[in-house]
Amino acid sequence: MKTAVIVFPGSNCDRDVAVALERSSGQAPDMLWHRETEVPRDIDLFVVPGGFAYGDYLRAGAVAAHSPVMREVKARADEGTPVLGICNGFQVLTEAGLLPGVLMPNMGLRFLCRDVYLLVESHDSLFTDRYDTDQVIRLPIAHHDGNYFVDDDTLKRLQDHEQIAFRYCDADGAVTAAANPNGSRDNIAGVFNRERRVLGLMPHPERLADPLLGGIDGKPMFDCLAEALS
Amino acid sequence: MKAKIHIMLKNGVLDPQGKAVGHALASLGFDGVNEVRQGKYIEIDLAETDRAKAGGVVDRMCKTLLANTVIENYVIEFE
Numbered sequence: 382m383k384t385a386v387i388v389f390p391g392s393n394c395d396r397d398v399a400v401a402l403e404r405s406s407g408q409a410p411d412m413l414w415h416r417e418t419e420v421p422r423d424i425d426l427f428v429v430p431g432g433f434a435y436g437d438y439l440r441a442g443a444v445a446a447h448s449p450v451m452r453e454v455k456a457r458a459d460e461g462t463p464v465l466g467i468c469n470g471f472q473v474l475t476e477a478g479l480l481p482g483v484l485m486p487n488m489g490l491r492f493l494c495r496d497v498y499l500l501v502e503s504h505d506s507l508f509t510d511r512y513d514t515d516q517v518i519r520l521p522i523a524h525h526d527g528n529y530f531v532d533d534d535t536l537k538r539l540q541d542h543e544q545i546a547f548r549y550c551d552a553d554g555a556v557t558a559a560a561n562p563n564g565s566r567d568n569i570a571g572v573f574n575r576e577r578r579v580l581g582l583m584p585h586p587e588r589l590a591d592p593l594l595g596g597i598d599g600k601p602m603f604d605c606l607a608e609a610l611s
Numbered sequence: 612m613k614a615k616i617h618i619m620l621k622n623g624v625l626d627p628q629g630k631a632v633g634h635a636l637a638s639l640g641f642d643g644v645n646e647v648r649q650g651k652y653i654e655i656d657l658a659e660t661d662r663a664k665a666g667g668v669v670d671r672m673c674k675t676l677l678a679n680t681v682i683e684n685y686v687i688e689f690e
Contacts, residue, residue, distance in 0.1 A: 447676060476679065483681045489629050530624065530682055542646055564627070 382610040384426045387454065387470075389445050392435040394431035394467065394587060401587040402428065404507035405603035406611065420453040425510070425610040426463050427454050429470030431585060441484055441526040442472030451477055455556025461608070463507055464579045465602075468524055471571070471581030476595055480581045481539065482525075482531040492525040496583060497562055499548040499570055501556040503543050506577045507609045511601035518598040520584035522562060529565035529572075536566060538602055547571035547582055612656045613690045614669045618678045619650035653677060662689060 384402050388395045395412065403409045410428070413420065434445035445451065451473065458464045458479055466474035474480045487493060496519050501512040512518065531539065539545050547570040551560040561568045563583075571582025586599030617619035620626050626648050655672070659665040669687050678685040 416677065439677070443676060443679070483679050485624075486627055488625070488627050490631055528627075532681070564625070 382425045382607045383404040383408065383423050384428060385413045385424045386410045386428045386430055387450055389414050389415045389434035389448065391436055392430050392432035394585065398428050398430045398467065398587040401590040401603045406607040415448040415450050417450045418453065424462065426465065427457065427589060429466040429473050431468030431470060434469055436472060440490065442469060442476040445473045446476035455479060456507055458591055461578055465508060466581040467585055467587065468583055471583055472526060474579065474581045479579050480572055481535050481573065482529055484526045485528040485530050486526050487528050493562050494523045496521050497549040498550050498552050498560065498604040499584060500554050500556055502545045502548055506573060507606055508580045508602055509546060519596060520586055520599055521588045522584050524583055527563040527565065527568045531566055539572060542575060544573045544575065545569055546573050546580055550579045612660055612665050613689045614655045614657060614665065614675060615690060616653040616673060617650060618683050618687045619648060620682055621684050624682045665689060
């Protein structure tokens with residue numbers, strides 16, 4: 382699997398995700414700077430990492446979504462190349478129109494940095510095939526703008542097409558208001574595009590992908606991508 | 612020509628920042644504050660002198676970048 386990690390001024394999880402990708406695929410990813418307009422043709426997966434791209438000026442991810450490299454990523458995504466957006470990367474993908482909805486400031490207006498439990502809503506994708514549907518996993522969040530908003534019609538479409546990937550839950554898998562850290566609609570923590578080849582999520586799988594980090598619940602995501610795309 | 616753009620959250624979209632400001636005003640003793648909504652105000656100095664052309668360009672700017680129309684409305688004025 383040949384991967385590319387997009388690097389914006391202000392990205393800060395690009396190296397972490399590069400390590401996780403290399404561990405699972407055996408191949409170091411290309412690191413693509415935001416000004417890049419020549420993107421290699423043989424990239425199997427683009428990853429838009431966490432951070433605060435361009436300082437998150439105007440809205441989280443808004444400026445990054447219109448950067449030169451993102452025009453290329455959008456074009457490839459339209460051709461079917463998978464794209465994974467983590468945290469700020471999720472915000473960039475929504476602003477770029479690759480995923481529905483928008484990430485607003487957390488309901489409590491605080492930056493949240495802690496582990497959360499997630500219910501795997503669907504294992505039926507390139508990204509989640511090594512999880513079980515309804516499995517409960519633990520991943521860290523670290524964000525100020527993770528409050529996922531969609532209007533009623535879009536929420537219904539997401540549900541009807543099973544585009545919801547992960548929802549915030551408690552340790553037993555119950556999706557409750559108390560387990561919702563940031564006010565996201567329907568406790569949504571991650572969504573697929575209609576074709577299930579683009580995934581955005583606020584929690585950080587790359588931060589729990591090695592036992593040394595305190596857990597490996599994020600590792601299956603990179604393992605199954607490596608398997609599917611190699 | 613100067614464009615003045617007000618960007619506000621749509622009705623029905625919760626505004627935690629506006630709510631926090633409202634609570635702060637109440638705790639400072641300002642009574643009778645029903646609701647606070649917080650938005651953005653942007654000024655753009657344009658080389659264009661034709662009002663209709665400028666209107667079209669600024670509208671595209673808003674739709675493309677300045678506002679996220681999933682959650683925000685915008686109003687453009689010229690000076």
